[in-house]
Amino acid sequence: MEVRTTRFGSIQVNADDLIRFPEGLPGFADCHDWVLLADGKNAALAWLQSVERPDVAFAVVSPRRFVAGYRLHVARQELEPLRFDDLRSARVLAIVGRNSRSITLNLKAPVILNLERGLGRQVIANGEWSVQHELQTSVATRKKIA
């Protein structure tokens, strides 16, 4: 099937690549079908693209690639709708944002995928994680701040 996107043009995907978010995501309750696209230019990056809305896509990364010590703790009922047979197959992704200073990760509300069942959900993590965790870009910016 063809997925239309404003960022990447039209993309061919298999119907079984679709990931269903039964509740949508906060702010996007009407977006239920998504597809995960690898970014051709940056191996650390992927895009969670809405099938229903060509203009809606989230850049996502594996949070532990960027944030040492990020361990996700969520209430059991947050994961129940994802119907995992084995929790080890859970994919945890952080949505990438931007504020005026830097690239940010939403560590408070990561996206969890069960790719075997084609299900996804944005959950709320326990603990004091930020929805805008700022990433330090390079040694140069770090020096500037110091």
Add this chain to the structure above:
Amino acid sequence: MLVLSRQRDESIIIGDNIVVTIVDIRGDKVRLGIQAPTEIPVHRREVFEAIQRENMQASRVQPNELGELKQIPPAPGLPKTR
């Protein structure tokens, strides 16, 4: 808005399957117990709204705004290839 008075251990029921119980009252803090089907998300409102706002912003990020991501070093402690 409907306003109801309740005491500790009393409940209200919403529809036929959502039960909200006053578990404890201490000073200006009330602890609520919420029983709802798993398909009904229950969140602290301010947390949910912060996530909603952040999602709205993040959904507009374009690929050309994320070039710097490549320059971000891996988290310390991550095993490295040579």
